[in-house]
Amino acid sequence: MTGKEINAIIDRILGGQVDAYGEIVRAYQDAIWRVIAFGLHDISTTEDLVQQVFVNAYFKLDTFKRDRDFGAWLRGIARNQLREEMRRRRRYTRRLATYRERQEARLADNSAFERHEDQLRAALDACRESLSPSAAEALEMRYTKALGFAEIAAALQRTVAATRQMMGRIRLSLRACIEERMARP
Numbered sequence: 001m002t003g004k005e006i007n008a009i010i011d012r013i014l015g016g017q018v019d020a021y022g023e024i025v026r027a028y029q030d031a032i033w034r035v036i037a038f039g040l041h042d043i044s045t046t047e048d049l050v051q052q053v054f055v056n057a058y059f060k061l062d063t064f065k066r067d068r069d070f071g072a073w074l075r076g077i078a079r080n081q082l083r084e085e086m087r088r089r090r091r092y093t094r095r096l097a098t099y100r101e102r103q104e105a106r107l108a109d110n111s112a113f114e115r116h117e118d119q120l121r122a123a124l125d126a127c128r129e130s131l132s133p134s135a136a137e138a139l140e141m142r143y144t145k146a147l148g149f150a151e152i153a154a155a156l157q158r159t160v161a162a163t164r165q166m167m168g169r170i171r172l173s174l175r176a177c178i179e180e181r182m183a184r185p
Contacts, residue, residue: 001027006070010061025054028074035078039086051084053078119182127177135170142167 001009012020032053037046057077064073106113128136138156140149147155153163 001070003066003070007066010064010066012059013058018164021054021058024057029054031071032074032078038080039082045085049081050078053081056081058150120178123178123179124174124183126172126181129173130177131170131173135166138163139170 006024009020013024013026031177032050033046036049036053037043040046040049053074057074060077064070102113105116128139131139134156138152141152141155142149149160149163149167152158152167153160156163158166
């Protein structure tokens, strides 16, 4: 498809002819499929991600710069979607490996595993005691009461973004504190 043809289709879509988006999907589906499938080698997830790429592109269609190559823009969205999926898979693999190690340790020596878990709990409790009152309150709301960031932000009179940042800092400080305590003999 030429740039003029794409721009005409985009104008129709932005003008309310949503069905015209099917022309874009048909024109670029194979190219997007190749980008995603190259990185995943998993048909089911590839199908889901290709669909998500087109959904994301649809909602960002008004940001497309008309003098650019639409295919390159769409492939960029696909690559970003693929990168996010790969990150998600790496996180999942790491969590699974940690779980597997813990289960193997538990099976190998249940008493040693329980001692280690007790040490972890004690370290966490001690580290939580060292938090500021507002940090402890935020932690309580998030992990004990299972409140969302918007609810926590409202309770603490902060923005949602500031609350997310604060929770990230709290988690990092707890991790560092626990690692330090666990490294002590």
